[in-house]
Structure formats: C-alpha cells, structure tokens
Amino acid sequence: MKNNFKENKNNFKQPLLKTPFYEMFSKEMTQGYWYDWSGYKAASIVQDQELEYFAIRSTASLFDISPLIKYRITGPDTEDFLNKLTIRNVGQQKNNTVQYTIWCDDEGNVLDDGTLFKFNNTSFRLCCQERHLPWFIDTSSGFNVEILEETNLIAGLSIQGPTSAAVLINAGYQSIDQLKPFEMIKVTDDILISRTGFTGDLGYEIFLPNKLSTAVWNNLWKAGEDLGIRAIGFNALNIARIETGFIIANSDFITSEHAVRNNRAKKPDEIGMSWMVDMTKQYFNGKAAIQKARENNENKFIFVALEIDGKEPADGAIIYHNKDLEVGIITAATWSPTAKKSIALATLKLPYGQKIKSNLWVEIYVLRELEYFKMMKKAFIVKAPFVKLSRRNLTPPLRK
Amino acid sequence: MTQKFDAIIIGAGHNGLVSACYLQKAGLNVLVLEKNDWIGGAAVSRELTPNILYSNCSYVCSLFRPEIMRDLELPKHGLQIIGIEGGTVFTKNGDYLASYRNYHSKRREMARFSNKDSEAYERYSRDVTRQCRFIQPLLMRTAPDPASFKLKDISEIFYLIKKFNELTPNQMAETIRFWTMSISDYLDEYFENDVIKASLAVSGIIGTALGPMSPGTAYVLLHHYMGEVDGSIGSWGYARGGMGAITQALSSSFKSLGGTIITESEVTNVLVNNNSAKGVALKNGNEYYSSTIISNADVKRTFLKLVNEKNLPKKFINKVKNFKIRGSSGKVNIGLDSMPEFPAVPKGDPCLKGDIHFTDSIERMERAYDDWKNGTWSKDPFLDMMIPTTTDPTMAPPGKHFMSCFVQYCPPKVYGNDWTEANKEAFGETVVKQIEEYSPSFREKIIHMEIRTPKELENEVGLTEGNIFQGELTFDQLLFNRPIPGYAQYRSPVSGLYICGSSTHPGGGVMGAPGRNAAIEILRDLKKPTKHARSAYEVI
C-alpha cells in the first residue's frame, strides 16, 4: 500500500487541502464561499448561485470534482473482488464504461455509493464520497488485487450542460463525439473523459494527472469562452441533482459505518436502489441479509420523490400523514427552476409511501423578519427525475 | 469548642464540596472540615515555587458533570474549562504522532503512520461512542442493589435492563465484550500500527494498576472517554487557573449559600453512639456534632482509620480490607524557566499544548507495568505530560511554564519497603531522563521540581496508596459493587454515616457525580427536597 501522506508533517497548518483547480476557482470566486469536501476546499458558490445553475441547464458549467475519493483497483482477481464488494454484476459491465453502484455491510446496510470505471477486467477506478480503505482491504482477503487510493494524485473536473460537448470538441477532444452515456475514452495518454455527471443533463467528467490541471483548465476555458462556460459551486449543482433525483451519502442516507444510532443505517431497498441489487449474482457482501429482509418484509423505510404545493423549499421538514402522524423526513428539497415546482427527496416509514401514498403533508417553517410562517403543504409522490432531458442521452451529442 | 451542624463533611475534595453545596442548597447547615491548610483535595492549584501555580495532583478536566456546574452556578464563581488543542506521542526513531482538534489534520497525521488505521479510526470512534452513550446516563444515578427487593432498587434494575434492551443483539454482544476485554485486544481489532495503538491505549491504563493487556482495561478507556467539554464528548480541557479553580469555585458557591469550611482540622475519629453517627473528633481536640456525617475520604481511610472498629460489623471490615486501592502512579511537577524545545516537532505545532507521551508501543507500556508488578517503579515509564501554561498563561509569569508529568507505574512501596529519599530522587531522575531524550535542553530549564510518589499522595491528600481513583476501576468494584456490594448507595453500616468520594459509584476522576449522588441519597434519608439537583442531561 502506497502511503501518499508520509512526508507532510505540518498537518496542523492546513486542515483543508487545495485541489489542483483551487487557484483557477479562486480567480473566478468573487465572494469566497468555500466548504469542506472530504478535507479539500471546494466552492459553494463561485459568483452567483442562480447563474451557475443556468450554466448547467443552458450552457456549460465547470465543477471541481477532485475531492472525490478515488481508488485504483488492479490485479488478476479485480473483477471477482468487485463482484463480492458491490451489489451489481461487474462481469456484465463492458470495458470503458462507468457503472453507478453500491456496496453493503454484512447486514445489507449501505456503506456508500459510487461510480465504478472499468478499464478492463483487471483494472478499475472507484469514486465515492467516503473513505473505505479498511473495508476494501478486509474485503480483498483471498483476492489477488492491489488497492491504491489516488485521491490526491488524480484531478477531476466535471463539465455539464448543453454546450459541454461543443466545448470539449473545441478544446480538441473530438473523440468524445461518439461517447454514449456511461462510456469513457482516453482522449490523450493521460486524460480520461467519461460521459457521466451529477446533473441529469448532457455532461462529461474529465480525470487527469494533477500536473495537467492548468493546461486542461486553460484549454477548456478558452474553448468555452463563446459557449457560455462558467465555473460553478456545489449549491447550483445541488439543485440540478435534486431535479434528477440523485442521492448523496450522509445527506440523503447515513452510511452504515457512520451510523451510531439504531435504525439509521439503510438497505439498498430503503434508499430507492432496489433496481441495483443483482440477486442473480452467486454471492456478494450482504446478499443473504438483503434477501432475508425481503423475504420477511423487514425493510422499514422507502425512499421517494415528492412534489410539494407552494414554492417554499422544504429542507429537513417532517412529513405527516393526515396532518397528524409523523411518517417521514425530507432529506433534500429545492425549488426547481426548470420544472417550476417545489420538489424534494424524502424517506418515509413503511407502509407509508408504499401501501399508503396519499394524504401526505409537509410541515414547512419559513422565517421572515423574525417571525415564522408555519405551513402545512400537500405532498405528492412522483417518479424521479423531476426534470427529464432528452439531450442527456442523445449520441452524437448536441453541440449547442 | 462544640457546635452542632445538620451535616458534617470530612474532607474538602471536589466530591465533598459538591455534596456540601447540594446539602446546603437544600437548607441544611453544613460544615466542611479539611485537614490541610488548603482546600481541594486532589483538585488543587498550589504555588509551590514563587508565582507558578501547580495543578500538582489532577491536571486535566473532562469528567466533571456539566449538570453540576450549572446546578451550583460554578461559572459565576469563576470556573472556566478550556478545551485542549492537541496531543502527541513521540516515537523512539525521532518522529511523532500528533493529534489535533481538526478532523482532517488529525486523520492525515495518523495516515503518516498507517493510511488504513487513519480510516479505521472512524469505525473505532463510532463503536466507542456507542459505549459512551450507553454508560453516560448511569453516571448520575445511584446504582441499584440487585440483592435488594425494595421497589426503588427493582425499578432501577428494570431501568438498566431497559437500557440494555434498547441495544440490538449485535450491540449487546459488543457491549459485553467491551466490558471484559483488554484495551490491547480491543485496539487490535481495528488497528495495525503500534504507535497509533499506543496513543489510543493511554486512556485504558491511566490511574489503574493494570497493563494494557489486562482484561477490563477497555472499560477504563471508556471511563476516560465519557466526559465532555461543552457538549463535545470525549474532549478534555484545562481549568483556567489550574485544577484548583474547580474546588475554589465549589467552595465559593458553598460559602455563598452560607456553608462553613474550616481548614487545618484533621478528623481523627467519627463519634458513634448506638450505631448512629453523632459527630467527629479532631486531632486538635475539638469536637463537632451532627447526626449526618459524610466522608469524602476513600472507603479504607474512612472505615479502617476514622471509625472505631467496634462500631462496624467484622464482615464489613473484612470487605473494606479486601477493597482494592492500588497505588500505581506518581507525579513529577516541574516549574520551567522557558518552554522546552522538542526538535522533532515543527514550530508552532499545537500538539505540544496537550498531552505529550513518549511510549510508542503497547509492549513498552505493558513492560512498564511488569516492573510495577515486580515491586518497583517503571524503568521506562509511561508519562502523561502536559504543559497547561501553553493554554492558560495565568498560571505562571510570561514565558515561564508549569509542567505536569503523570507517571505510571509507581508502586506505594519499593520491593515491599517504604520509599526512601534516594528512591524518590531516582524515580524523579527516570522521568527527567525520559523527557531529556526528546528535549535535549530540558534539564537546564527546570526551576523547581516536586516529586510525588504514592507515599506523598497518601500523606498529603489522604488518598490510600496514592490511588487517584480511590479504588481500582475493575468490574468487581464498579456500579453496585462499588465500593462494597450492599453498600453501593453511599450509606454505611452506621446510621447517619455516608461516603461520597471516588470510592463510590461512578468512581474516580474529577467528576463530582459521586458527591452529587451521595447528597441526593442523604436528602432522601432526611426527607428533604432534591429538586435542586437536576437529573442527567439526556443523551440523544
């Protein structure tokens, strides 16, 4: 195991590290809203949240994804190892594609979700929110694999929006023209581009060695000058991801190694990921527990998408049945500028959300000039995504 | 001179003063008698060399219950606890493992030693947090007597069963294992790196006569983790003005409620008549009378020295004799001319503002314990060293420092003989030498040094064998077993005689809970209100 932190003794001086794109973002940054993403400084807002959102939905946005935790997994048993680790079938994943996936503990509770990049059956990259080295190493017992955390070796940039393909082609990465969603391609020896993203829009993610960060940034910035390119922060991205119904670990669900209290850890079925569980696989970690919970109806929660009356965002609100019985909580909510609705992602206690789907209410408190407006708003269970864009899947992609 | 009080407390330690405050607040006229010319017991700040205040016994605070601080308005009486910034373990090979308040700095520092361990720490702290959440609510409750058929005891046992039942089956299994394991085995289940394990094992041994490989030390770890500073569970802090600030605030609170403290009044005898406490007799010949006597002294000192044997059942006396109070630690307190340099650490590193250790493996800790079992002080001792003046400059003139070295292991007798001056010097030298290895110019900076072996701790503070917890924290002496089965509710065979020190549940550390719990039991016996003692803050 390579230890990437060995040399730095001055850890007290720099609690938050700078990503390779830090300088570029700070140049654009007019207000200085940084937040802590896995120990890195990441932008919440670069200049203006609304304008950044519209860059995602109408032009091209650049978001720094370098803080994603990245593992490189290689070796002859890599595919078998990943088939034990994750709940989807890695054997069926084609080379040079990306799979959204989940891994669970023995009780079938979700440890994290992430994206799995398959180069070939002996080489993968796994990107996720939390660190999992102990779990991966302990899971790899008996498998001939090598696991390297490469978070601080590989920089990442997400370019999303209708003109994102045009920007990339302008920048000289013509080969992305043939990329279908969830496919990836090496545009140079060092630069990998995948057609993935967290926005539900046309978009790409670029992975590159740290040393190329300035060159790639300058290249894209220049190529995007006339295509409305804009550096964005997480706040804008968050609106787009809620519109698409994407979840975030330790925000929309608690990862099982962080859950101190009982009943906080959740199974894939309880966070809306039933479709992902591949029960035809011979074995994977947690399979027996997930199967048992299904057979004995032991799942306690369901994850739903809600449309809510009115226009006030309902973050963290309690959900009631018939206005009096608490049945759940909203984990993410926003006004959707594209759908023109108040939307939310929520966890409901069964049977609400499954057998009982109507008569749901959301209690929203809005503070205005030191007085609360308390509202009970009707909520409707809908099917995510709230915003469905045909350009997301078109190949070759739109160029404008 | 004779005078009558509603209650007399023997010893002005923190638990005695906490009890005194709660009783006085309930309308009793309370007298506290202290043998020394200073108050505070083991929570003191003393000017042992001009202008430098020494926390010469206890030296950090975390366990003191926030509910008590609030009930007794201690902040109003000058108490302030400041969180500690860091900590470090120096390694033999010239490196160091620092610990910081910031999550990422701390994790990356651990990753220098083991990337895997730096992440395993997440799961470890989750599991220890679970144990803390289970134990915390029990601290501020009188332990039930499982042998009793009284309604109160039975309902309290049901409370414990209910608490236990709230755990999932797996957590129950984990909890039972945790209570019976050694800290070394426990850490092995999470970590691979020796230095990281050694840094975490510290809390499993401090104050006990056990090594990190002894079963039961995982619980001791919990005992050091279940405290808090302003809601941050497991954090430790300095009392501004030294540990004496805690007892000074208590004493000020007590006096403002109308209570009386008399110092230089050593109690030699508890007066008993007809199996009831009547008062106390002092060394100076004075007697004070009250039908409620509360001893802040440990259980052995109280029942083997202060109460005449004939007033106690023989069986009880035997059990008191069998109570394990083992001196296992010493203290070297040093006044420094300037801040010592530790060349291994970068300039400005806050890790020197907290606990500094030089024991970089569990094996070294355990070997230090072997020396103690052998009857002598550790030749390669474990030091828990702190320089509080780095955080609280009020304790010394600018630039000068007070350094507290808690030393383990140090026996109450050397190979069965009393400590000699030469032994004491040699013990101090062992400590200075160890520090010198990591701070070459250290010796030159020493202005004054106080060496305290268990003998001094016993003679000056009154702690039997110099044990800082007034009794080992092993399962046979916890909860309803502390100090003695059947007498775990602060009462004694003599009606009206109570104990309120760390010998009682929930045990040692500057916690105040034993004093508060004892006061509640006393007020119940006296049929007085107890509403002014708030119940424990809920753990959510």
Place this chain on the structure above:
Amino acid sequence: MQEVPMKSYDVIIVGAGHNGMAAAVKLSKSGRKVLLLESSSKPGGMAVSNEIFKGYNTATLPHLINHLSSKVIKELDLFDHGLEIKNKIIPSISIDQNHNHVFLNGEYGSNVEGINSEDNHSWLKLRKRLFNQANLLKRFISNTPINQENISFLGKLKFIKAGLDLRLQGKEEFQEFFRMILMCVADVLEEEIESDLLSGIVSFDSTLGIRLGPRSPTSLMGLLYRFSGEFNGQQGVQIFPVGGMEQLIKSFYASVESSGVTTLFSQTVKNFIIKDGKIDGVITKEGNEYKSRIVLSSVSPILTFLELIGTKRLDTGFIRELKSLRYHGNVSKLNLALDRIPVFEGLDENQLSSRIVYAPSIEHVEKNFNPSKYQELPTDPNFELVFPNRFDQSLAPNGAAIASIIIQNTPYNLKNGWEKSREKLQNDVLSRLESFSPGIKKSILASQFLSPQDIENSFNVPGGHWHHSELQIDRMYSLRPVFKCSNYKTPLSGLYICGSGTHPGGGINGNSGINAAKQIIKDINN
C-alpha cells in the same frame, strides 16, 4: 474395513474428534444418514495417543479428563462401549523445592495436606463458594447459549431465573458472585489464602491453556470453568480411564460404529461445495466428492471458515470478527519414556499416582506469564506432570514410567523462533524436574515434544490452541466463537460448527457436538 460409501448423505461431519463423534452418534440415532470424515488414519483428533518408545503408550496431548459431560456418556452409552473408570479421583500435588509439598486430595482439595489450619479453614470456605458459583454456571455450560434467534425475552428468562435462584441462596452468596465473577484469581486467593504452594497451583489451574496470568482480571473464570466439570456427581475432579485416553476415544468410536455412521479415514476435506448460497457437500484432497445439504464441521472455526469456505465467500464483517479470534496456543507438551520409576523427594511411590504441578506461588506463575506477552519463553516454566502408567500399568513396561508434561506459557509465535528455542525450553523443564527427582534426566529413553506450532502441524489446528481459540470471558457462551455462530449455525446456510472453538469450549466433554446435533435436528424438523 469400510463398505463402499454412498455419495449422498443427510449430514456430513468433518473431523472425527470427540465432538464430531458425539454429534455423529446423536444424528445417526435420530435416523439421519451420517458420514464422518477424518483426515488422519484414526479417530480422536487432538485426544489421540501414540507409542513414543517401544512399549510406551501415552496420550499425545491431554492426559486427564475433567469435563466429560454425563449427557455425552449417556447419549453415546460410553460405558457400554468400553469406557471404564476405576481410580476415580486423582489427587493433585503442588510440589515444593524444599519438599514441603501441598496435597490436594478428594474433589479438588476437599482435603488438603501441607497447609496450616487457618488456611485449611479459609480454603474450604473459599472452595465451597467457588464450587457453588461453578454450579450456577454449569446450567449454562452444557446447553446451547442464548443466540440471535432466542435473545428475546424468553432467552433472557434463563438469566433471570438463575439470578433468582442465586438470590435465594442468600444475599451474601449473591453479592459475592457478582463481585467475584470477573475478578483475577490472585486477588481472590490473596483475600483468603496464605500458602504460596496452594495459591500457586490454583493460579496455575485457573490460567492453564489460556493467555492470562493470575493477576489478569477475569482469570478466576478459568477456575470456575474447571470446577463446573464433574464426573459421576463429583465436582472438579480429574479422572483417568482404564486403558488410558486411547480407551476413551475407542469407546467414542465404538459408539459411532454401532450407531451406523459411515466413517471414512484419511479423507481430508479441501473445501465445501456451495450451491445457490447453500452448502451442498464437500470435496476432499483425495479427490472425492460427497453430497449433503447439511455439513457439520468439528474442526477449528479458523480452519472451517477461513480455509474450507475461504474469505472470498464470507462477508467482510464476519471475516473481521474471525480474524479477531485469538487462536494462538500457549501450551506445549513433553512426553518422556523413562527406564525406571522416578524418585521424588518427599513423595512415596504411591503418591506418583497424582497430578504434580510445579507452580510454587502466584508471583511465580505471574512472572512466567510475563514473557509470553512479548512472544518470549519463561526461564523457569510452570508445568503439570502425570505418570499415566501409574494409573494403568499396561501403558508402559514393568518398572518403567511415562512422564506426560504440560508446559504453560509457551507462545505459538516466538521472537526467536521455535527452532532455536525448543531445546532450551525442554532443558529448562528437565533441569527443574531433575531438582525434584535427581537422576530423572538420565533415565530418559525417548522424548516427544510438541510446541503450539507442532500441534498446529500435527493436528491441523491453526494456531495450535488446545481450545481452538482463547477461552476467555469475552469469547465464552454466546460470544463463542462469535455471536453470530453461538447456536452452532453459520452464515452459510446448511453449514454448522461444533468443537472446542464453540461453546462450551475446551476439555474433552463432547457437549458442543451434542448441542450442534440437536440444533441440526431442530432445523431439519422445521
């Protein structure tokens, strides 16, 4: 010797140790078609005997019985299958360099010679209390522990019932139980006993076979566990069967044969066949495949899970738990063939029919334990010695002797390695023996030494631990081997485990085999 085996069975049992055999009989009697597979050429597992020199037969490892469960004797009709016990209670001697030996006669020292009357009084009082406490634990020892399936109210009722029963014995006993249960044996002894030799042997017996010293908290449990053993209503006794330990195993195997179990020797299970997440049989190294929907493994949990199933097929949390098992042994065995009957100063020849323990004081035992913490050997090891042919003369030629010696605190991993240390350890033990019995060294015709590493290799027990894994309180009862498997079931559907690694643990008792068989029968019937 055996008919051509059918390839498909109701239950396959891996390992013909005493637990495997007990389970085989129980299952076979319930009408199941049982196949018992053993990797060596004879039954007995770690309880086998061998001929160390022509005409000298001795138990390779354990040389006495102290826990054989009456339940097992009954289930297997051992007395009808050749088990015979004549010399029922074997006394113990704590030997002293100055020949002032202490003799523990009767049921673990119901009558002690060599201590003063005050000690005698205190000892009898303490012994009574400990026996009483052991009796309370006994009801938990022979049966299946509380487990995931019955942890609810009904499971806990057992504890509440035990608590009430204890309380009815009086407040004092109740309180002392909860005070003492997790104490170290040294503290308990020092509260009551003055004699170093008596305290020494009791300390030794409390910690024998586990990695604790007498000053380690919870070490009293080892003694209580020993006291929970009984034979014919006699508590805490050691016994020796006619014909030696070999005869005990023979009676087990005779019972197996008469119950219609198919036993195959020299069949080493290589791995399990797993189909649709369930067990479907076993494959042997010899290339045979045997089908069964139920497999009961009596080999060590580490071997069963980490090797026979393999970590690839086990959930990671479970692997973590298994890897946390402390399965490295701490005991070595030395067997000697002597050309004459040795002479011990202060003992007459009859008194050699005892268990002789060298553990002169608590301090001595504790100091012996210290180096083992750091993978080092003690310089003056404590040991237990018996002369098996004193109990049954047929085991050695007339006028000769076998010495069977268990050496404590000899860790599996040594910093210096066993190759460099084995000679020295044997010499240290022999020198100490020589000091008690001058000339004994010269009378040695042959010797057999097994370190924990040798035990691992000879008996296929990873770590060479006599109990398969540490028998300390954090791994007892429901926590043995791990909580998930405390009802002998495993996360792999159809696979069950028994053996010393499961509740109630070590010693030759057979309870776990019976309990596991019961669980299987219950599950089949459901």
